[in-house]
Amino acid sequence: MKMIGADILINCLLEQGVDTIFGYPGGTVLDIYDALYRNGKINHVLTSHEQGAAHAADGYARSTGKVGVCFATSGPGATNLVTGIATAYMDCIPMVAITGNVSISMLGRDSFQEVDICGITMPITKHNYIVKDVKDLADTVRDAFRIASTGKKGPVLIDILKNVQTAECEYEPKIPVPHIPKPVSVEKAAESLAIINAAKKPLVMIGGGVVSANAFGELKEFVKKLNAPVVSTLMGLSAFPADHEYFCGMMGMHGTQTAAKLCMEADTIIAIGTRFSDRVALNRDQFAKGKKVVHFDVDIAEIDKNVKTTTSIMADIKEIFKAITPFLDPQDHTEWIETMRSYKANEKGGSCSNAFAEKILKAAHDLAPEGTVVATDVGQHQMWTAQYYAFEKPRTICTSGGLGTMGYGFGAAIGAAFGTEKHVTMVTGDGSFNMNLNELSTAVTHNLPITILLMNNGTLGMVRQWQKIFYNHRFSQTTLQKKTDYVKFAESFGAKGLRIEKEEDIIPVLTEAFSTPSPVLVDCRIPMDDNVLPMIKPGQTYDNIVLKM
Amino acid sequence: MNRYTISALVANKSGVLTRVSGLFARRGYNISSLSVCETENPALSRMTIVLDGDEYILEQLTRQLSKLIDVKKIMHVLEKQAIFRELLLIKLEAPTEKRGEIFEICTIFRAKVVDLYPGSMVIELTGEDGKIDGFINMVKDYGILEMARTGLTAISRGAACIKDVQDYNESI
Known part of the structure; x- marks a missing residue:
């Protein structure tokens, strides 16, 4: 069938099962938006800003496991996506970003709203395309979805010139062929198995790769057979149920004491879908010194990048479990598990900081409706959420781990609300919230069930904490002297505004908030000098854990 | 290094x-x-x-x-299992009285004179980068007007071909 490029694009998105797009129209995507309008089968969510759209596509992808899609026009529209694309790239989130660009006759002439978005996004996309010929369009879209959602996942950008959108071409629908990951050979698995079977004190360390591979059941089965404690990176949270007796919480800079002790005492670390980032292996040379390291990852470049492994398997995580778990000797590790239990029983963990946010977050966990997804911004509130909020179900947390994007949370919350149709709790701080609070209007327009817990301490708390430790309490530009009344602010946008000022407010306010199926902002007044603890300073080893400051 | x-x-x-x-x-x-x-x-x-x-x-x-x-x-x-070559084009100052000497060096290195002009000449040389370096070292005192090196190119010995290597992106 002959049709114009814009219609081919919409049809290709339908081929891929796209039901929701987050975006913002403009000059060079008018034809695409017209095709979207005429087609009428895809729900388009108009955000306040393209950054919100990119984060929403990301939140949609993290909460559902599907590819998130966003649209933006050329020039500033495209550049506004950049932070969102980089956020998704660092955390391996499958996303397809589609931008328009000026016609071929105008290209390279510094035309109005022209920008080389392919050049700009080259280092922050898994791959990107500029489509100059309508004949290439359909297959480019198909390739983009395949690349974004297979192997190590990540964002792909397609820049479509305006003349391509209006040019006619023959379109033939194609059903996407499901990707079948390559199996792991028995020989390859044998080396890892030998080390795992011989381990006396094995520690399972999980990262975002487990979430990305949807290997939740496989992980549980593996742990059940191995009988070993599980620690998680920030990105691995929700991959293993927090209420499981073997789960020892988050590891790394703000991880639990139990995780730190187990990391030091383990003789074998089985690292699954993690990249030993500098927030986890703070001192990469000392991190696993004298231990055996078995590394499972889908990305070959992660193996031996930060921490030298004893053996490794590069493959899809699910396939690795298939090759390992059935051949694992059932282990009991009784003594090691006892050690873990005693550490867990004595765990002060984050509670040593005595932060008010702990009480709010724990209550939020208990009061939130079944299936609630949490989206966070970046800073102290993010770490408190990771420490105190127990993530029991897969894909119930959306947080910017690698890039650490303040302002990520609101877009992500909107994306998760559309993707899951569940209640969303957005945990943010007064620093992060101010970066993208414009998206409150999007949430209100669509009457989304989003509860915003604004941890309002009048400061950029995490930076302040570092200024206390490393800069002798010189609080350069971190005290926010905002006069904003966040309750009134919420009301002016058409949302409900509530406030928590003292401990007695927590239960009644949160009960009201979570029983409201529309946007509610809770201004949580927390002390300025609450800290995130424990803390291991950058470059330090796990025995140098700071419990009070 | x-x-x-x-x-x-x-x-x-x-x-x-x-x-x-x-x-x-x-x-x-x-x-x-x-x-x-x-x-x-x-x-x-x-x-x-x-x-x-x-x-x-x-x-x-x-x-x-x-x-x-x-x-x-x-x-x-790998160095032992491949052939490495580089191409050099070099323009030298070559007054008439020096030409003979330069020709002699060219013969030893199996270099070719590809352009001759009053006072200058262009020489072409292929070989491993060590040979190119050696040649440049020998002629630099005559005065190098300009030069261009292609950078090293390489191909493995025997029947093994790069096209038989597996594509990483198709291996997972």
Whole structure:
């Protein structure tokens, strides 16, 4: 069938099962938006800003496991996506970003709203395309979805010139062929198995790769057979149920004491879908010194990048479990598990900081409706959420781990609300919230069930904490002297505004908030000098854990 | 610091060189030469990359490169199992009385004089980079007006071909 490029694009998105797009129209995507309008089968969510759209596509992808899609026009529209694309790239989130660009006759002439978005996004996309010929369009879209959602996942950008959108071409629908990951050979698995079977004190360390591979059941089965404690990176949270007796919480800079002790005492670390980032292996040379390291990852470049492994398997995580778990000797590790239990029983963990946010977050966990997804911004509130909020179900947390994007949370919350149709709790701080609070209007327009817990301490708390430790309490530009009344602010946008000022407010306010199926902002007044603890300073080893400051 | 040579088959389209060189720049790899040419397959170009570094950097560079969608095949070319060549074009100051000496050096290095002009000459030389360096060293005192080196290119000995290497992106 002959049709114009814009219609081919919409049809290709339908081929891929796209039901929701987050975006913002403009000059060079008018034809695409017209095709979207005429087609009428895809729900388009108009955000306040393209950054919100990119984060929403990301939140949609993290909460559902599907590819998130966003649209933006050329020039500033495209550049506004950049932070969102980089956020998704660092955390391996499958996303397809589609931008328009000026016609071929105008290209390279510094035309109005022209920008080389392919050049700009080259280092922050898994791959990107500029489509100059309508004949290439359909297959480019198909390739983009395949690349974004297979192997190590990540964002792909397609820049479509305006003349391509209006040019006619023959379109033939194609059903996407499901990707079948390559199996792991028995020989390859044998080396890892030998080390795992011989381990006396094995520690399972999980990262975002487990979430990305949807290997939740496989992980549980593996742990059940191995009988070993599980620690998680920030990105691995929700991959293993927090209420499981073997789960020892988050590891790394703000991880639990139990995780730190187990990391030091383990003789074998089985690292699954993690990249030993500098927030986890703070001192990469000392991190696993004298231990055996078995590394499972889908990305070959992660193996031996930060921490030298004893053996490794590069493959899809699910396939690795298939090759390992059935051949694992059932282990009991009784003594090691006892050690873990005693550490867990004595765990002060984050509670040593005595932060008010702990009480709010724990209550939020208990009061939130079944299936609630949490989206966070970046800073102290993010770490408190990771420490105190127990993530029991897969894909119930959306947080910017690698890039650490303040302002990520609101877009992500909107994306998760559309993707899951569940209640969303957005945990943010007064620093992060101010970066993208414009998206409150999007949430209100669509009457989304989003509860915003604004941890309002009048400061950029995490930076302040570092200024206390490393800069002798010189609080350069971190005290926010905002006069904003966040309750009134919420009301002016058409949302409900509530406030928590003292401990007695927590239960009644949160009960009201979570029983409201529309946007509610809770201004949580927390002390300025609450800290995130424990803390291991950058470059330090796990025995140098700071419990009070 | 060691020197390593890497051959890569990459998609023959615009932007690929930027992807590859951008990767080197942002990861801080030290590249001493990079040459690109067409291959028997018009869809593919061949890159020869000469890297200064250690085993860790070699492994990281190879792995990071293999992840690029446009990089199809990649191999580390071992010195003993491959042929390395570079082309030099050099323009020398060559007054009449010096020509004889220069011709003599050219004969020893099997270099060719490809242009002769009153007072100057252009010489062509192919060989391994050590030979090129040696030649330049011998003629530099005559005065180098300008020179161009292509950078090293390499091909493995025997029947083994780079095209038989597995594409990383299709291996998972």
